[in-house]
Amino acid sequence: MAKVFFAVFAVFIVLGGYAAFDFRGKMSTARLGSDVTYTLDAQGNAAVEMVNKSYFAGPETEKNFDGMVARLGHPDADAFRKGVEGSLENISDKTGRQFVVSGFESSFDRRPDYGAQVYRFR
Numbered sequence: 001m002a003k004v005f006f007a008v009f010a011v012f013i014v015l016g017g018y019a020a021f022d023f024r025g026k027m028s029t030a031r032l033g034s035d036v037t038y039t040l041d042a043q044g045n046a047a048v049e050m051v052n053k054s055y056f057a058g059p060e061t062e063k064n065f066d067g068m069v070a071r072l073g074h075p076d077a078d079a080f081r082k083g084v085e086g087s088l089e090n091i092s093d094k095t096g097r098q099f100v101v102s103g104f105e106s107s108f109d110r111r112p113d114y115g116a117q118v119y120r121f122r
Contacts, residue, residue, distance in 0.1 A: 033114075047122050055114040065115035069108045075117040077106035084121065 033053040038046045056062040081104045088099040104121040 045122060048120065050119045051109070051116050052118075053114045053116045062115075065110070069110070069115070072108075074108060075106040075119070077104055077119070080104075080106065080119055081121070 033055065035051040035053070036048070037051075038048045040046050054061065054065060056065070081101060084101050084104075088101065092099050102122045105119070107118045109116040109118050
């Protein structure tokens with residue numbers, strides 16, 4: 001069980017860094033933050049939610065976020081999913097345990113103080 005925990009933990013560190021870097025390029029003048037929430041069932045399957053936040057440092061960052069949402073409609077789920085799958089292949093090779101991604105979803109979330117890219121998967 002400890003191997004599974006550390007493998008899942010490593011996945012979240014890699015994925016959080018990738019997502020924050022990707023989001024940082026789009027919202028470079030904003031303060032950034034990330035939240036990763038996951039639950040593990042008895043079989044070691046994880047339900048994951050990754051939220052990459054861009055806090056509005058001023059009207060310009062707020063306008064940039066709204067413009068990006070209007071242009072894109074939703075975050076690029078395929079690019080992020082491919083990054084997750086690539087990381088899981090590497091971890092699978094090192095742990096000898098097979099990992100797969102399913103139920104991948106992405107959305108934007110707009111709050112008064114920040115905008116966020118949200119990714120959910122199992």
